[in-house]
Amino acid sequence: MNRLLQTDPWGYRGLFLALALLLLFLRLLPLGNTAGALPGPDLMLCLTLAWMMRRPDFLPVWMLVVVFLAEDLILMRPPGLWTALVLVATEFLRARTALTRELNFLVEWLLASGLMLAMLLVYRTVFVVTLLPQPPFGFAAVQVAWSALAYPVVVGLSRLVFDLRKPATGEIDDQGRRL
Known part of the structure; x- marks a missing residue:
């Protein structure tokens, strides 16, 4: 089963869609929605960036x-x-x-955190330019900080549970294509 999942990108695509639906469902649940909560x-976003760093061929643009x-x-x-920002x-x-593929995990983590911060800044800049109301900056900054701290956990779970890893340099799949 695990070997089949590794060779078939559609298995991982289906898994990503299922995880996306689960995360969206959990986000919609009315849990801990008290005023002033962190x-x-x-x-x-963490899942998407982690999977994109490991196997970008599993996440097509349309998905x-x-x-x-x-x-x-x-x-x-x-x-x-x-x-659009994602x-x-x-x-x-x-x-x-x-x-x-060649980055060690600390640099990868910094790159993902920098991307999250850049996305936040562009998102808020668009809100400022279009005069849309937005939550306080501290609220958004705390969410980015939590996301940056959650990134290693998401990467670890993706590796341990789904065996999602970076392909080695020169690694080929069953059809002889370079990964």
């Missing part, structure tokens, strides 16, 4: 658009803004697949 991490646009619509965010970040990582 925000939790954006686990969907990311569907997942994050649905999340925008369900969570009543401006439709497409967060989706796509820019993931395509930035996809274009640097060879580089991210």
Whole structure:
């Protein structure tokens, strides 16, 4: 089963969609919604960045658009803004697949955290320019900090539970294609 999942990208794509639905469902549950409570991490973003650093071929652009646009619509965010930012970040990582394959985990963690912070700043800049109301900066900064701290946990669980790892340099799949 595990070997089949590793050779079939559709198995991981289905798994990613199932995890996205589960995370969205958990986010919609009315748990801990008291005034002044600290925000939790954006686990969907952590999962996306972690999987993009390991196996970008498992996350096609169309799937990311569907997942994050649905999340925008369900969570009543401006439709497409967060989706566009996630796509820019993931395509930035996809274009640097060879580089991210060689990074040690600390540098990878810093890169993911920097991307999260950059996305927050661009998101809030668009809100300022368009004069949209937005939550206080501290609230958003705490969410990015929690997301950055949750990133290693998401990477560890992806590795241990789903055996999602970076391919070694020169590794090939069953059809003889380079990974």
